[in-house]
């Protein structure tokens with residue numbers, strides 16, 4: 032009987048069902064989330080020593096301790112653009128390859144960022160609620176939103192997602208400014224090394240950088256106050272980039288104009304206070320996923336696994352130096 036390489040599935044990623052369908056004749060997917068195997072049962076089983084690859088989504092945290100359960104591990108494939116859920120130091124130390132989504136999700140995330148910005152500024156979701164709850168006759172008297180065209184939008188993190196956001200917002204007539212780890216010589220947008228200065232000079236901030244020790248709570252109360260009462264913030268990065276308690280406080284006290292949030296600090300928990308605010312648009316961490324991106328992810332993940340198990344270079348390696 033042919034023995035297929037074992038791939039541990041954690042998360043499980045949105046594309047897993049399709050992937051399983053296409054690749055179950057090549058890989059032995061082990062999904063401890065399934066009804067017949069719990070994670071604990073899996074860990075104490077005889078599987079861990081023979082696991083050579085892990086497939087995960089951003090919702091499963093791969094700590095160094097967890098990775099140490101797999102002495103033969105050679106590859107981690109994540110279906111996410113972000114890699115903050117993986118202990119990259121441990122992967123580097125053990126020379127475990129890490130494959131990410133590359134730039135595959137950038138366009139979808141950028142579309143969602145722009146949608147959230149327009150939604151919060153033009154009150155689209157609030158208008159929808161308004162019509163649904165007042166559709167019994169009587170005058171309409173809906174509050175004014177803000178024009179997007181001509182606004183100064185500060186992008187935090189001008190990587191592949193940030194660049195797609197900039198491109199889209201330029202075509203809406205916005206003026207793009209940015210903050211990034213380094214100034215980029217390939218763009219002429221004004222660069223701000225200080226995020227408070229960026230906020231002071233922006234009507235809206237779009238947060239698209241990676242979460243790491245340097246960027247945790249990069250958006251704190253000082254930044255939010257600098258953004259101001261008519262300023263808007265959109266987060267399609269990670270919840271931990273914003274000090275959520277301070278964000279909630281600023282929204283309640285009217286210190287900023289509104290927020291469009293795809294991500295939260297303690298997912299799937301969303302602070303109760305946000306649910307009651309009409310100037311906040313909430314989304315369940317799904318900016319990256321469309322029918323099309325999930326199909327493309329399947330192909331990419333399958334390609335990365337096939338390359339790894341045939342000793343070829345993986346397609347979208349993360350450079351761990």
Ligand SMILES: O=CC(=O)O
Pocket residue numbers: 089110111112113114132136316319
């Ligand atoms: O959040 C989703 C991703 O990182 O792709």
